[in-house]
Amino acid sequence: MDLAFTNEEHAFREEVRQFLRDRVPPEMHRKLIESRNLSRDEMVAWARILNKKGWAVPHWPKEHGGAGWTPVQHYIFGEELQMYPVRDLPDFGTSLVGPVIYTFGNEAQKKYFLPRIANAEDWWCQGFSEPGAGSDLASLQTRAVRDGDHYVVNGQKIWTTLAQYADWIFCLVRTNPGVKKQLGISFLLIDMKSPGITVRPIQLIDGGYEVNEIFFDDVRVPAENLVGEEDKGWDYAKFLLGNERFSIASVGTSKERILRVKELAAKCRVGEERLIDRATFREKVAAVEIQLKALEVTQLRVVTNASKEQKGRQDPASAILKLKGSEIQQATADLLLEVVGPYTLPYVSEEDLESGNEPPIGPDWAAAIAPAYFNARKVSIYGGSDEIQKNIIAKAILGL
Amino acid sequence: MDFDLSEEQRLLKDSVERLILERYGFDHRRKYQTEEAGFSEAMWARYAELGLLGLPFSQAHGGFGGGAVETMIVMEAFGQALILEPYFATVVLARGILRHRASEAQKAELIPPIAEGRMKLAFAYAEPQSRYDLFDVQTGAEKDGDGWMLSGTKGLVLHGEAADRIVVSARTAGGSRDNNGIGLFLVAGDAPGLRRRGYPTQDGLRAAEITLENVRVEPADVIGDPAGALPIIFRVADEAAGALCAEAVGCFAEMHSITLKYLKTREQFGTIIGSFQVLQHRAVDMFVELEQSRSMAMYVTMMAGEGNTTERERAISAAKAQIGQSAKARSASSRSSSMVASA
Structure with missing residues (x-):
């Protein structure tokens, strides 16, 4: 047993840091520090900076542009990005649909889509959830009926993240209603410009428009956009959801938030003392930091084991990453909210924040904290809610 | 970065776990508790045969960070059974002091009989008023010719009754809460002027209140600098906290396993209770x-060799706090109370 990183790993970490210092656009960096949202253009520009360095899709196989890193290198890369912070950038292309395409797609799909994903030529969104299919995803109803060399798609998706920006959507659709629900689902790639698609944004409690409803009304999708085999889509979806083990715990994000908490709490005075010097506040921060340290070590156990695992056999500890990671992310958002205190109350629209025309209300770093807090409520719901995670652990690991 | 055990460590783990499985069920524990010493002399002899009392290995013998990994392995296995024998008192505490500060002559005299199971030790560091402050030492050591004379009261001496030799912290100089002026002295369990009042602890182990009245200590039995022992006491306390973390993890793992078995066999309302989602989620x-506790136990073990004292102490405090909280966690529905609100 040995905690130390190797010299090569230290050098790699330094290389990543140097790259971030040199290449992250300052305006984007400032927004991320302040927990503000990025524009589509900013996110695309950053994706291309990464791609130019050869780091847009490091986890992909080498022949498709992957970096050929060790699991520890992937971990270091993810942690450094999250801590800088360059966090929460949508990775529907690079992390979700990309691996499905190179694993199950045909040659034409790989050749066309993979380089475009790596260079953010297309913005992807994920069409999984439906009004009647949330945690019970397999009960989805959106129908795709084969008509010659097309599928005709009818139905509705919901909670589709940043669909308003998307060029493409990967969708789970029902191609066979006559069999067990998991066995009649297919995985379709759909051009968002197809006639019959309507996107309706949903305003959330943080005031932003992060998610959407999407309506499909006789949308004709070329049959060549089917990934893999018809009716096998559920297997691909499970593959996709199980694919994120090195960053799902968001250890780096939470570390960065705690640093931010400490930085801001040192600026706030409460009576005679600084907030950071208050014993009760310090204990709260320490409690979260300790949980985070334990999670970081758990994450490292999973990462170092990953290279030794038998195929298909996951470290049981990996199951807790999402669950505990969500809890800690929300706790850090909660601490930030507490640091800001009363000046969490004013709501400043994103447009006003963006324009900078109006002087700030309260401290200039306060405006985005409450929206970030509200936004963090999603992490215990998306990607399989806490309760679903527990069902999975109970069944798969505890044998209950 | 490596969380794996070496081949030797794996063998050690297998042999201790096998011993515990075969000879330390709960019924065994009850029986051992009724023996005269309050634990099993036969098991103590078995530990010696397996070489456990020679642990932790010194670096020269292939150990890491003073044998922290080996200690973790043994304590975790012992935690599964909550063993009664004075392993922690003798090997982790008192031998820890010896390893860091004893002279070669002292080591030559004491290490072989400990390793062979012929000598048990205890470490008397606490006093009735000291609570968690290891520097709060009122027991006095007066110069007596070429040696010393000890007088005072040591409290909560784990396995103090069974110990052949006791390492006693006593003040040679300074005020009762000064960092400087604390020495460590070896006294025989039956030394003239030493009285022991033994009692059971809540977990079925044994401890003692020890009174010292002009107990003579020969020069050969002073461990290290008679005025500068506190850093070593802190060091050993850190190692001991790490060992207790591992013991707790062993205990948690066993409790979890017993609970799971029960959930899978106990029937109520016409079905096994493990089919109920509320109980699944609690499991x-x-x-x-x-798993979080296991991570922290590994973390402190790997930090045991950390040269930066602040970093090491921070790691140990974090592990101790995390594992202590996990031990009491009931259900994540109390999530907020375990994370933020209760803090």
């Missing part, structure tokens, strides 16, 4: 706490 909550 998962326990699992999460267990």
